[in-house]
Amino acid sequence: GNSVTQMEGPVTLSEEAFLTINCTYTATGYPSLFWYVQYPGEGLQLLLKATKADDKGSNKGFEATYRKETTSFHLEKGSVQVSDSAVYFCALTANTGGFKTIFGAGTRLFVKA
C-alpha cells in the first residue's frame, strides 16, 4: 500500500540555519505530494505541493522537489526563523488509494533565537 516515511524529530536549529527534512514515499500510480505545517494547538495548513515528477513546490521560503527516481520530496529552507517552529507533515494523495491522503509521522522543528 501507499506510505510516507519522514525523518524523526525533533530537529533543533538556530535562527538562520539551513533546514532539510527528509521525506520518501511508496505509492503505485502517480501520487501528488504535499508538505503541511501544524502550529501548536492548531490544525494543518498546506505549505506546498507538487503534482508531478520534477515539479518544485515553494512557499514562504520553503521548497521541495518531486523526485520520482528517488521517490523523495525533501523539504528545505535556506534560513529558518523562530516563527517556523512547528510540526511538519509530508503527505501523499494517489488515485490508486481513492484520493485518500497518507501522512508521514511528522517532524517537530524547534528554532532557537
Added chain:
Amino acid sequence: GAVVSQHPSRVICKSGTSVKIECRSLDFQATTMFWYRQFPKKSLMLMATSNEGSKATYEQGVEKDKFLINHASLTLSTLTVTSAHPEDSSFYICSAREPNGPQETQYFGPGTRLLVL
C-alpha cells in the same frame, strides 16, 4: 484559499456522554469531507470519508457505531462520539474537498480537542 471551520474548538465531557463536532465549509460546497484523529505527538489517522447524502466510509478498525458521521448538507458534516470514554480523548480534525477543484487538494479545519474525564 477555501476555509473550513470546526466547532467547538475544544470540549470537555464526562465519560459516558456523547459529543458532537461540526465541520463546515464556509465558502464552497464540499461533496466529500474527511475526519481524522491525531494522538499526541503523532500523525493524523484517517477515520472515515463522509459523502454528502450517503453513508460514510469508515477505515478499518474504526467503530462506526461509536463514531457517527452525518453529512446532511454540502457545507456541513458532523462527527458524534457516542458514549465517550477517556481513551477517546484526542484531537479531531476534518478536511473538505472542493468538488470542482483538484482531486488531491483538501482544506483542513482547525481541529477540535476532546477531553473525556
